[in-house]
Amino acid sequence: MNSIVNFFYLLSYLIIIATTVISALLLLRMVVSWMGLSPFGWLSYNLRRVTEPILRPLRGSFGGPVMRFDMIPLVMAIFVLATGFFIANIVNQLGIIIGRLITDPLSLRSVTAQLISLMVIAYTVLILLRILLPMLGIGYYNKFMRFTFSVTEPLLGPLRRRFVAGMFDFSPLVAILIVQIIGWILISAIS
Incomplete structure (x- = not known):
């Protein structure tokens, strides 16, 4: 370990x-x-x-x-x-x-908390990839980019209407913050 x-x-x-x-x-x-x-x-x-x-x-x-x-x-x-x-x-x-x-593989609470933590990390990585991959020239014609769009758009779509200042889009940062806070609250409640 x-x-x-x-x-x-x-x-x-x-x-x-x-x-x-x-x-x-x-x-x-x-x-x-x-x-x-x-x-x-x-x-x-x-x-x-x-x-x-x-x-x-x-x-x-x-x-x-x-x-x-x-x-x-x-x-x-x-x-x-x-x-x-x-x-x-x-x-x-x-x-x-x-x-x-x-x-500690047998504790149900521990496994549930760790799975929630892994899902929070995975969702955060998907939001980050949705920001970074278009900068590197990978567009929405790519199947993986379409997947990241379909998974992250339910959260980023409503935030994009509120957290845009000129040409700067702060909605991914706010989304990452929201996901981290909700994950922390859920993990604290379970543990």
């Missing part, structure tokens, strides 16, 4: 390290750009080559190359860091749940 929990803990730690490194590279790209270094120098060229695929989905939405100071790396660094910590937390919770199911 301990080795399974340690594996998931190590995996979540590696996810945190990877997202921190990616965010640091994005911030370094922004600093190098603001310093006015030659774009054909070794550091500038390789930073652009490594980080541009990450930034490309946001280029059209935030003015492209028209802006005086390129703020897109900062926005994407914050997004990557927040998403990485969120995914690491989900992986760590999954390891804890699997560890608890292995140590």
